[in-house]
Amino acid sequence: MINILLVEDNPGDALLIQEYLTDTNEFTCEISHVDSLGKAINTLESNTYEIVLLDLFLPDSQGLVTCMTLLDKFSDLPIIVLTGLDDDDVGKWASKMGAQDFLFKNDLNTDLLTRSITYALERHQQNRKIKSIAYDLSVMKRRLEEGQELARLGTWEYEQGKEIMYWSDEVYVLFGYKKGKIIPTIDQFLSRFSTESAAQLKDHIAQSMQEGFELSMDLPTVSGPTAWVNLKMKPKTIKNETHLVLGIVQDITAHKTKS
Numbered sequence: 661m662i663n664i665l666l667v668e669d670n671p672g673d674a675l676l677i678q679e680y681l682t683d684t685n686e687f688t689c690e691i692s693h694v695d696s697l698g699k700a701i702n703t704l705e706s707n708t709y710e711i712v713l714l715d716l717f718l719p720d721s722q723g724l725v726t727c728m729t730l731l732d733k734f735s736d737l738p739i740i741v742l743t744g745l746d747d748d749d750v751g752k753w754a755s756k757m758g759a760q761d762f763l764f765k766n767d768l769n770t771d772l773l774t775r776s777i778t779y780a781l782e783r784h785q786q787n788r789k790i791k792s793i794a795y796d797l798s799v800m801k802r803r804l805e806e807g808q809e810l811a812r813l814g815t816w817e818y819e820q821g822k823e824i825m826y827w828s829d830e831v832y833v834l835f836g837y838k839k840g841k842i843i844p845t846i847d848q849f850l851s852r853f854s855t856e857s858a859a860q861l862k863d864h865i866a867q868s869m870q871e872g873f874e875l876s877m878d879l880p881t882v883s884g885p886t887a888w889v890n891l892k893m894k895p896k897t898i899k900n901e902t903h904l905v906l907g908i909v910q911d912i913t914a915h916k917t918k919s
Contacts (some may be wrong), residue, residue: 662689662777665709668742669695669718673765677742677773683772685802688832697721697729704734711777711784714759716750724753731758738784740776742768760784776831803831812886812911820869820903825849831834834911836884852881861891868905876912878912 663901666672678691692707694700697718704712710735716726727741740761741754751762760780763772805828808814814831827844835852842848850858859878864875874894883888893907 662687662711662781663707663709664689664691664711664713664777665700665703665707666691666693666713667695667697667700667718668693668713668715670715673715673742673744677768680768680770680773685772686774686778695719697726697902700730701733704730704737709737711760711780712737714739714741716741716743716745716754724750724757727757727759733803738780740780809833814909816849816909818849818865818905818907823847831909834884834886834889834909835881836886852884854881854882863906864891865893868895869903872886872897878916886911887913 666674666677674693674695678693680841681689692703692709695704698722700712700714712730714727714730716723718726727739730737730739735758738760739757739758740763741751742763742765743750744765746764746766752899754762760783761776763776808828808830812830812834813842814834815826815828816831817826819825823845825844825846827849829839831844832839835849837848850862853861861877861879864877868875872895874892876890876892876900878888878890881889886912889908890910890912892907896904896906
C-alpha cells in the first residue's frame, strides 16, 4: 500500500488524478487530498506518506517556491511536481531542487502516473542507500583519522614514476606541514630526512618495489615536530607487476628518547 498525498487546488484535476491512480494495476494506494501548501505541511507533519504529488500553483504559494518550501521542510520525501504550464525550464529547475519527477497535467494518464510514481520511489530508495553508505564511509574515515592521530601514525602511497604521493592527514602533522599549503611529493617526503637517510629510504622504496617484500626502518628527522619515525612499507602488485608501495610513518620519538 502506497500512501500518497495529492496537493491540488483544482477539484477537477484532483478528481481526474485520483481516478487515474485508482485504475492502476501496478500497486494499491491510499490517496489523501489537500488544496493548499499550508494544509499539505500540516498534513505531512502529522501523517506518514511515501510520496507527494504537488501542484506548483496553489492559493497560498505560486511557482517553484512551492516545491522549494516543501523540500526544505521534508527533504527526505519524494515529490512529483505537477503543472498546467507547458514549460520545460520549470521542470528542470524543480528537478535541480530535488523533485523526483515533473509532469505536465495535459499529458497525465494512468500509465504515466504509475511509471512516474514507481520510478520515483525506486530512485528515492536508491538515493537513501547511497546516502547511508556515504555516511557510514564518512564515519569510518573519521574514526580512522582519529585513530591515526592518537597513534601518531600516518599512511602514504608512492607510485613508481610519479612525483606526487598520497599522504593521510597525520603525515602532514608528523612532518610539520599544513595540508593544502604544499604538494605531497616524494621530494617533500624525503626532505624531512638527512641526505644519507633520504638516500637510504629511497633505496628501500625501490628495493621493496623490485623484490616484492615488506621493509621497516627507524630514521631520525632533520626538521619538523617529530624527531624519530618508524617507516614500514610493502609493495602492491597489480597484474603481476609492482608499481605501488604502501607505507606507514609513525612517531617513535618518545620510545627513542627513553632508550
